Amino acid sequence: MSKAITLLVALAGALSFMPAAQAQDAVAGEKKAASCIGCHGIPGYQASFPEVHRVPMISGQNAKYIVASLQAYKKGERRHPTMRGIAITLTDTDMADLAAFYEKHGASMIKPVAETPAAQPTPEVAALLAKGACATCHGVNYNKPIDPGYPKIAGQHADYLYVALRAYTVTGNAKVGRSNAIMAAQVKQFKPAELKAMAQYIGSLPGELRTVPQSRFR
Numbered sequence: 482m483s484k485a486i487t488l489l490v491a492l493a494g495a496l497s498f499m500p501a502a503q504a505q506d507a508v509a510g511e512k513k514a515a516s517c518i519g520c521h522g523i524p525g526y527q528a529s530f531p532e533v534h535r536v537p538m539i540s541g542q543n544a545k546y547i548v549a550s551l552q553a554y555k556k557g558e559r560r561h562p563t564m565r566g567i568a569i570t571l572t573d574t575d576m577a578d579l580a581a582f583y584e585k586h587g588a589s590m591i592k593p594v595a596e597t598p599a600a601q602p603t604p605e606v607a608a609l610l611a612k613g614a615c616a617t618c619h620g621v622n623y624n625k626p627i628d629p630g631y632p633k634i635a636g637q638h639a640d641y642l643y644v645a646l647r648a649y650t651v652t653g654n655a656k657v658g659r660s661n662a663i664m665a666a667q668v669k670q671f672k673p674a675e676l677k678a679m680a681q682y683i684g685s686l687p688g689e690l691r692t693v694p695q696s697r698f699r
């Protein structure tokens with residue numbers, strides 16, 4: 482074999498190996514999720530930090546976003562202490578497996594979501610959403626973001642959405658806050674009451690996010 486061909490063969494081998502190395506394994510993810518269900522698998526389960534709110538629904542969320550958010554906790558870009566403590570223990574493979582599992586988890590529980598929002602916001606909330614151009618990234622129905630690395634937010638718990646929005650406004654706190662440049666630029670133009678009004682509207686919409694009770698997959 483000539484040197485050039487040897488190189489090509491080696492390259493082809495490397496390329497076909499790469500996706501396999503990163504393959505997501507939902508079955509492996511289900512086993513790894515045993516440590517998540519105590520919070521994410523109990524309908525209505527509440528966290529008390531930094532204030533009482535329901536823990537986010539992650540079943541049905543985009544896999545790419547789940548990985549991105551877990552990496553953000555691991556790196557400390559998201560400073561929530563509990564999720565940081567958990568994310569630090571996860572490898573890249575663990576995150577990919579968990580994300581593959583959660584993206585499809587409980588798919589049979591959901592109805593298709595219409596392309597246009599099921600309920601119109603009040604004129605005040607509509608003006609806020611227009612000012613933030615929220616639909617341009619999260620989708621007109623807030624369930625279909627333009628990039629799978631962005632979250633579905635329709636139907637997410639409104640109290641969690643509000644805590645998350647406020648977190649993007651916090652800087653210089655070791656335990657609270659999220660340093661995401663895109664969302665930080667969005668939220669700083671709003672007052673807390675305006676963030677709350679948007680969270681309430683978006684949380685009221687039908688979406689694909691859900692909490693799958695533990696008993697369903699045992």
Ligand code: HEC
Nearest residue numbers: 516517519520528536537539547550551561563564567579
């Ligand atoms: C002790 C309770 C608890 C456990 C256990 C837990 N989580 Fe969480 N999780 C939370 C809370 C509370 C938040 C919201 C944190 C915040 O405000 O940023 C969260 C946030 C998340 C998010 C971000 C959701 C979003 O919409 O941005 C993901 C993804 C996530 N958790 C995945 C997991 C996975 C995977 C496991 C298991 C390996 C796990 N969590 C275990 C409480 C928990």
Ligand code: HEC
Nearest residue numbers: 613614615618631632634642645646659661663664667679
């Ligand atoms: C330019 C694109 C873009 C725009 C515009 C945008 N977002 Fe986001 N949004 C994102 C991205 C990307 C993330 C994930 C950030 C991260 O990793 O923490 C996000 C995260 C969020 C979250 C956290 C979700 C969760 O599960 O934790 C909420 C809530 C949210 N956005 C609401 C809004 C609202 C309300 C507006 C309008 C005021 C808005 N977004 C405008 C891209 C955008």
